[in-house]
Amino acid sequence: MRTMKKKVQDFFNLSLEEKKLYAQKPGSLEGYCQAFVLSEEQKLEWRDMIFLKTLPTHIRKLEFWPEHPPMYRETLHDYSVAMRKIAVSVMGFIAMGLGLEAKEFSEAFVT
Template sequence: MVGGASILVPSVQELAKEKRTQVPERYVRTDLQEPPFVAGGGDSYPQFPFIDMERLTSTDFMDSELEKLHQVCKEWGFFQLINHGVDTSLVKKIKKEFKDFFDLPLKKKNKYQQLLGDYEGIGQLFIMSEEQKLDWAYLLVLTTRSIHLRKPHLLPKFPLPFRFFR
């Protein structure tokens, strides 16, 4: 396997459409600890952490925000970036295009499926054995940087909205 290359596995979107009474055993994870939740602002639902870009670039708050970033990466592995300066309309447009892509019928999405031994395309990463426990996730991986890592033969296959990322 190279980098994040994986054995191909079924789409969790398709598995979720099936009438099931329980989650398939391969997706049940008993080996994980639940991360601590960041208190929600009055909501009864917990919210995941955020990092403030303005604080990261401020001399007054940089150290505390860097420490928060360090802890969030260790404990959560992801975060929402706020005050980043990207126009809200662009963020909404990109989110809609990704939603539209993942809502395509499976037959159309399969044109973008990862190839065996590769990591770019739609699928999951780091699946190394048929017995391995799986995350309930389905990803679209596009390499944009560095240019030598790009796969130009895939470009014509990706839907038009994603071509500007490359």
């Protein structure tokens, strides 16, 4: 978890030009973008964000997965695999709590 957080922080510390290499394409949600909330009642809130689909692996669009900072892609892959394991475990416990077999809900997480 700490390693993934560090890689994300390192990505957002890159220059704008570097981050724009992974910019969203028209009609796509994936990639890097800048968003802001405009309100007359408060200061402008500016946010950099990156949205990446990680699982199932066949839907990944690696052109949006940053190559910098080093090991970002590998770290994101490892993090995604670990989070999937946690999700499968939690869903299994929910299923058992409902009187079902543990695998009833976890099948939705097959990649």
